[in-house]
Amino acid sequence: MPIKLPSTLPAYKVLSEEGVMVIGEGRAANQDIRPLKIALLNLMPKKIQTENQFARLIGATPLQIDLHLIRMSEHQTRNTAAEHMEEFYRPFSEMKDQKFDGLIITGAPIEHMPFDDVTYWQELTEVMEWTQTNVHSTFGVCWGGMAMINYFHGVQKHKLDHKAFGCFKHHNQAPTSPYLRGFSDECVIPVSRWTEMHQAEIDANGRLRTLLSSNVSGPCLIEDPDHRALYIFNHLEYDSGTLKEEYDRDVANGTPINVPDNYYPDDDPAKPPHNRWRSHAHLLYGNWINQIYQTTSYDMSLIGTDQS
Template structure:
């Protein structure tokens, strides 16, 4: 079964073009099964681009998945039409009564702000506390992964002098964990961040397992032993040209960004990016949905808060 999304969500037409099977709400209503309930708390400015990236990864599963697109506040994002937000997103306060099988919290371009200076930090703390009681497994991406490590375990994030940007080789550290089932021992994944939490800090938390690392960026995938928290410091959801767009944007803003490593053919930004991460990115989210969500979640989601 595919992901279930609104019939008129713009992402649906793009997914169809990519030969990805999605089901609209009308067709899904005819199937007598209990679908997975997954929320995406989208913190990125360009909501439409980010929602498409994550929907693509969630579509490669035999499960039927209902998707709620969630916004953290009612402030209009700069890079997304207000009509899109009004039609397809729900306020967190309006779904706080619900329980979810899975929740994804995206990254956000907030690397140089202290957490307490983030305008919605208070609400983020409320959501993270709510998720511990009302979500079977929550996957935090990039900035959200560091923010969750600070909130749950008090681990501070440092900042790198140069942005970690490019496609890096990562190595499986626990081949028997179900989240990495089917992974090659070494695989590639995009990174785009200034934030850094040391491997020592991750390893110091007894209930966490570091599952995959890179030499350049340290921890990449970390999960709690009960499978209810997953931290992904990179961007397996990125499109082929996402790092290119970030690089060009930083140049246009007057900066001198580092060239994303292992990304452009012959390290020439006029050439096409080399795509080497999408298979493992898709496998990561398929494994998360199957082994961390579907295989562990109660049939009656109200039991989560008991």
């Protein structure tokens, strides 16, 4: 089954050309099934790139996905055309009465700031509370995951002396988890952040379960059953060239940055990078979608209730 997207959304053309099954709203309305209603709260500056990355992953499952794009109500992006935001995004303030099978909260390039100093932090805390009554399963990514685990459990983020930047080997800590179905014992995951979460603080909580972790970059994927949530601090959704774009940008701006570890062949930025995480990215998000499908209520009004 395909992902349902507006035919004018850039991701529709991109994914169609890649062979991902996409469907327009008219054709989807004629299918006698309930699609999974998934929302993307996109906090990244490059909105279209991020839309493509997540739509590619959640659209690769045999289920129909109805994707909704959400933004913070008052925050104005400077990196995406206002016309695009107006046509495809709805502010959270207009979405409060709706219910969703799944929600992805993306990262944001503000990890150096205390959470309370983020201009939209108050509204984001409202979003996180809202997930407990209106969303069946939430996936917090990078800063989004750090924000959620901090809000719900008080786990702190800690500044690094240098940026964790590259592709690092991660270990499968929970082979029987439905979210890691099909995962190898080890996998490579792109990492790009200036902060980290400490495993000891996560373990001390007692209600959180670490699914993936790295000896180099620390905990990566955390399950939070009490809040029907997953938190991933790294970037399986990244395209092959995303780390290269970040590296080239920092070099051009004169920002001190190391060559991303284990990314370029022979660590040579002149050589095209190899994608070694694509299959596990599809596995993780496909498993998440499948788990939602297996556990969500057909009656969406029951989402967030004891009967869901």
